[in-house]
Amino acid sequence: xxxxxxxxxxxxxxxxxxxxxxxxxxxxxxxxxxxxxxxxxxxxxxxxxxxxxxxxxxxxxxxxxxxxxxxxxxxxxxxxxxxxxxxxxxxxxxxxxxxxxxxxxxxxxxxxxxxxxxxxxxxxxxxxxxxxxxxxxx
Numbered sequence: 732x733x734x735x736x737x738x739x740x741x742x743x744x745x746x747x748x749x750x751x752x753x754x755x756x757x758x759x760x761x762x763x764x765x766x767x768x769x770x771x772x773x774x775x776x777x778x779x780x781x782x783x784x785x786x787x788x789x790x791x792x793x794x795x796x797x798x799x800x801x802x803x804x805x806x807x808x809x810x811x812x813x814x815x816x817x818x819x820x821x822x823x824x825x826x827x828x829x830x831x832x833x834x835x836x837x838x839x840x841x842x843x844x845x846x847x848x849x850x851x852x853x854x855x856x857x858x859x860x861x862x863x864x865x866x867x868x869x
Contacts, residue, residue, distance in 0.1 A: 733760065733763055748807075750807065762786050795817055795862040807843045808840055817859075819855070
């Protein structure tokens with residue numbers, strides 16, 4: 732597992748209940764792996780946005796920010812968040828009907844007991860990481 736270099740991000744993970752933390756760290760690894768495997772994305776920056784771990788394509792400017800987190804009222808749920816001003820979640824809803832649970836136009840939500848369809852989720856992550864590049868090519 733890749734070490735967390737940013738102390739604020741490390742504290743955000745530490746503040747999560749253990750079951751949610753394990754799932755969020757797995758999402759984090761999927762984000763980094765997908766970025767490395769997706770042409771044109773390059774290195775991604777890990778930082779905090781709204782107190783949650785966020786992943787930005789600072790070097791390439793190819794994509795839209797991705798955040799991951801959990802909410803205290805729903806401690807056994809966690810989510811991956813996308814910019815709600817994009818069409819990303821609507822696209823995911825069309826591509827993967829019934830495969831994910833969506834929250835409005837901004838998130839895919841999981842229970843810690845859920846099996847995560849990693850291949851489908853990686854496609855969603857890759858779409859977010861290349862969102863601006865795809866818009867420029869359209």
